[in-house]
């Protein structure tokens with residue numbers, strides 16, 4: 001395919017200008033996505049990487065090139081020995097560090113950080129879906145090219161995923177759960193109003209057959225995975241973080257039904273009993289895992305269960321939560337759980353448990369997902385381990401290791417770049433300056449225009 005360099009440049013620049021006029025809302029930005037969609041994608045793109053992170057091998061490689069055809073990486077290797085196909089469009093990131101698109105296994109794109117507690121009752125499902133469109137752009141531009149949305153009302157998450165896949169909206173690739181499954185009055189129910197209002201969340205079910213039916217319903221309406229609540233939570237009214245929710249039998253029923261239908265299972269669990277029961281029931285990941293004990297750590301290691309420990313969000317809840325409507329009882333619970341979770345993160349890491357990346361963005365602002373990396377390093381990970389958690393490990397948890405999570409031949413071209421060295425200073429991941437998803441560029445402020453011109457050879 002021949003591309004007209006001047007047209008390519010004009011449209012890309014226009015997109016950059018529109019997208020970087022920060023005052024515009026995410027929804028306005030999302031509508032601009034028609035521009036890149038209409039932009040002819042060059043048949044072959046070459047990225048010159050000053051440093052390239054090989055997350056499979058845990059190494060940083062100097063002076064590499066990546067060759068991309070359509071949506072896939074077709075070659076990667078040292079600049080001096082890798083053949084550049086004729087007519088390729090070159091992207092010069094030779095002053096930057098290039099790494100795989102980041103992945104977040106725990107987000108709520110349809111939730112807003114400033115609508116907690118009773119404020120959330122005024123938000124309709126269609127309104128939440130529109131927030132989701134805005135939050136999707138923010139998330140992608142922050143370098144997160146794939147996310148797992150774990151809990152949304154009315155299948156707003158399914159709609160958002162499909163609008164992104166159809167090219168109607170800009171956002172990360174999404175895996176979605178539909179409504180979270182939970183016990184009556186539990187963390188996945190809505191307990192804010194008294195009985196006469198008759199409010200019950202969409203995923204509430206009690207008993208093995210009732211929960212199987214919920215799994216089937218979520219599959220029917222387009223979920224990729226199942227999320228259930230195995231203990232109380234911080235942000236729900238009237239639940240105890242230490243109290244298990246569902247019996248072993250109910251958890252086994254959910255997991256068996258989900259796995260039978262080809263879906264993985266993510267379990268919200270803070271308390272020790274709920275964590276261990278969920279692992280024994282065959283859960284694929286434990287979300288939060290705050291009060292995991294030695295036996296829980298041993299079980300997770302034996303079973304290969306991923307822990308998705310959101311160890312940044314506590315900063316936001318305790319710092320800004322009150323102003324955002326978070327209930328006093330929730331702030332109280334966070335004071336108990338926050339530090340314990342970080343200490344247990346360190347323990348689980350040292351024990352060799354598989355750690356994926358899950359942030360709970362939506363409780364805090366979307367686009368700030370990468371803030372968690374600094375906490376992960378502070379609590380025991382090397383910067384490379386923290387990056388691996390959000391790339392290869394999370395790709396493995398999603399069952400997408402063959403397609404995503406590393407810059408390897410045959411993988412989808414989800415590629416980001418930062419200036420600076422994230423292995424020396426992990427916080428540079430909060431300043432992503434280049435984003436490509438499936439071979440298309442969605443952010444390019446790291447590139448000087450004259451350097452990214454199409455080069456005909």
Ligand code: ARG
Nearest residue numbers: 233234235236310314337338
């Ligand atoms: N959504 C979670 C809950 O309500 C947030 C927990 C946040 N706290 C933490 N330390 N990770 O339970």
